[in-house]
Amino acid sequence: MRELRDNLIALDPLNKNHIVKVNQAEAEFWKKSEGYRVGWSDEILGFDCGGQQWVSETCFPAGKLATPSMKDLEYIEELKKLIEKQEIPAPAPIEQRWTASTRSPMSPASSPSEDDIFSW
Structure with missing residues (x-):
């Protein structure tokens, strides 16, 4: 699938x-491949990442574990609007992940609060 x-x-x-x-065909492939x-x-849990990727990685606070700020979903909605408005040919998928905070000062997810969550 990746090479295709x-x-x-x-x-x-x-x-x-x-x-x-291409994105629609790939979505249909994965839909037909679903199961248990x-x-x-x-x-x-391992999966094929889908070949070459265009990456722009960001990390930002997304609230607390008990009270997410929803900034992560707002970010993706704005990104999708920008892609559509500018008619950018963006191969799917847009990947979004979440992580707990870390005390490592070099990490973009660094925070003294263990309850903070971050979106990537």
Whole structure:
């Protein structure tokens, strides 16, 4: 799947309509691939990252574990609006993750509060 996706994107990587079609085909592939299985966690939780990726990584506070600020969802909504408004050919998916705080001062998720959460 990864090589096919990369090859399809490479045909016209700056054409928004082409990328939309590739994204739709990939979404349909994953929809048809869904299901249930039992096995070791490292076999089930691992996944194919989907080939080449265009990465712009950010990290920001997303509130407290008990009271999320919803800034993470607002960020993604604004990002999607920008992509659509500017007609940016953005290959899917947009990946978003969350993490607990760390006391490591070099980390963008550094916080003295153990209850703080961050979105990546």
